[in-house]
Structures are given as structure tokens and as C-alpha cells.
Amino acid sequence: MIERNVDLQSHNTLRLTSTANAYSRVDSLDGLSAAITFSQQENIPLIPLGEGSNVILQPTVDAHIVDIQLRGIKKIKEDDEHVWVEVAAGENWHQWVMQSIEEQWYGLENLALIPGRVGAAPIQNIGAYGCEVATFIDCVNYIHLDKVIETNLSQSVLTAEQCQFSYRNSIFKQSLAGLTVITSVVFKLDKVFSPQLSYPALKQKINMDKAGTIDATTVANAVINIRSEKLPNPDHLPNAGSFFKNVVANQQQLDALLQDYPDAPYFSYEATQTIQSAAKTSAYKIPAAWLIEQCGFKGERHGHLGMHEKQALVLINYSDQAQAKINASDILKFSNHIASTVQHRFGFNLHREPQTLP
């Protein structure tokens, strides 16, 4: 059923006031086909939405918001070392991670408790605690919205390489932005567990909690504990997780920073320099949280908005508590102020992580 003038405040974790021209829930490919036909007939863009945990919704969304609720988890094939599993876009990410561990399919443990649905995971190549989802994606199935003719929904597929994954980025945020509905993701997971403990806080937590053999559940539980201690729950303090990406700097930029700030934190990151260039170059990540904290924003409130007291990277909408209404332009204004303060002091550009829609 397609509804008109729908309030999206409960459909985004920043709890922004926003009204969609049209809204529907889709739990089958036939339903998706009908939703696409409706958008074509009305001549309004179709925008897929998951749990709304990575979006900044404008007050008026002159579009058809399609809440993707396609479900299903299916093992496709296996060999001695790996298993290939197709997971529908509407499955909850965290529940899928926990199910994969139960099934003894390994790789996703470090990504436990990330909010959202499976279909959104490839969009920004979700990552946490030294892991990125791209490492475990075999291919992504999707509908190309410009190629749907009448009700004929032919699915397209991109291999992980074709998805052009990089740090919080993929082809779905670049040349295919706004053109796709991801229907399912095929994961290639390991049959033998090997812990990924490159992230110091995770390693420390596991060493503190457990001596002896480390299994996947131990790692997932440690990640869940760290996240619960550090990150505010959007149900109580509306937020979209990390609001800015970490800065990716080259050697020269890092050296210049360390000259002025010898204690500045950084870590090595092998990244493709541009999304077009396949050449790997050595690069460094500088935590955006540190840059923001240095500029005095950690725990600071500006009106009904502020950066969280425990995690300077998380922008909180406090207006729920004051019954005030905050919209996208308030968020963009505040975040631009932070970004320009950081740019002025350090010369680095901060880039927002959540997508502004439409």
C-alpha cells in the first residue's frame, strides 16, 4: 500500500522532522516492481530506505520512500574453506551477524551491533574495529532503476571488485548513486575462525575478559560491550553514529601535523587514492574525533545539537528532550561550523558520513 504525506521522524535515527510525498513497505520483488511502477507513473524519484541510521532527511522529501523489507538467508554453495550465503536486503544487520556466528560462518564478528539492514551495508562499505564488510562480500544483487521497463524487474549483479569499495565508499555512492535498489548481498565467509584483533581497544578488551582460546562469540561480545559503553543509543539520544569520516592523509600531510602536534593519533591505512585509481598508496587515517575534540566540540552543546561527551564524532539531536523540532538545515549548519573550525585549525576537510536525502 502506498501512503501519502508520511511523517518520517520515526524512520530516521536522528529523529528529524521530515515528510515524504509517498511511502511504501516492500517485502517481495513483486511489491518492489509495483513501487517502481508507481514512481515512474507519478514521475517522482524512488528512494530506498533501511532503518534510517545513516541519513539526514530534508524537511520535505518529494520522493517515494520505499522501506526495504525483503527477507531471507540462503546458503548457496561451499568448498573446504568457505561458504557463500545470500542475504536479502531487508534483514537486520546485527541479527545476521549473530546468526552467521551460530552457523559457524566466520568473518563478520567485528561488525556486530552496527545498526541498519543488510542492503545498506555495501553502500558505504560499513566498517568497525579494523574490519570492512567489503572483505566478506562476494557480489551484490540490485535493480538498476533506470533500466526497469514496465514491470520487468531484471536483476543486475556486481562483483566485489566492480563495487569499487574503499573507505566508507562504493560505486553505490558514486556513479550509481540514486540509481539502485540493492535486493541481496552474497557473502563469502570462512569456515575456520581467525580473529581480527588489529584494533588495540578490542585486543585489550579481549585480553581482559578472557584468557585462553578466543572464539567468534568472544570477539562479537567484546565488540558489543565496547560499542555499548562508548556509543549513545539512538533510541535515547538520537544520532547517526559517526557523523564525519576519519581523515585520510598522505605522508606529507601527516608529517606536517606531527610537527605541530607530536602526540596526534594516526594509523596506517592502505587505501586507493581515488575511487577511479586502482593503484594502492600508503596512507594514514587521522581520527576525526581527535580533530573535533581538539577544537573544543566534545561534549559541547549548541542549542539543541551537540557532539557526544564520550565520543566527539557522534552528533546528537537533543531536541527530543526539549520537545523542539530540529531539521536537516540545523544539522547541516552545525556540522558545517565544526568542519570549517577543523579546516581552519588543521587544514583538513571533514566529510560527512550520513547521506543527505533527497
Ligand SMILES: Cc1cc2nc3c(=O)[nH]c(=O)nc-3n(C[C@H](O)[C@H](O)[C@H](O)COP(=O)(O)OP(=O)(O)OC[C@H]3O[C@@H](n4cnc5c(N)ncnc54)[C@H](O)[C@@H]3O)c2cc1C
Ligand atoms: C549508533 C550508530 C552507530 C553506527 N556505527 C557504525 C559503524 O560502526 N560503522 C559504520 O560503517 N556505520 C555505522 N553506523 C551507520 C549505519 O549504521 C550504517 O551506515 C548502516 O549500514 C545504515 O543502514 P540503514 O539500513 O539504517 O540505512 P539507511 O540509513 O536507511 O540508508 C542509508 C543509505 O543507503 C541507501 N539504502 C538503504 N537501503 C538500500 C537498498 N536496499 N538499496 C539501495 N540503497 C539503499 C539509502 O537510500 C541511504 O542513501 C552507525 C549508525 C548509528 C546510528
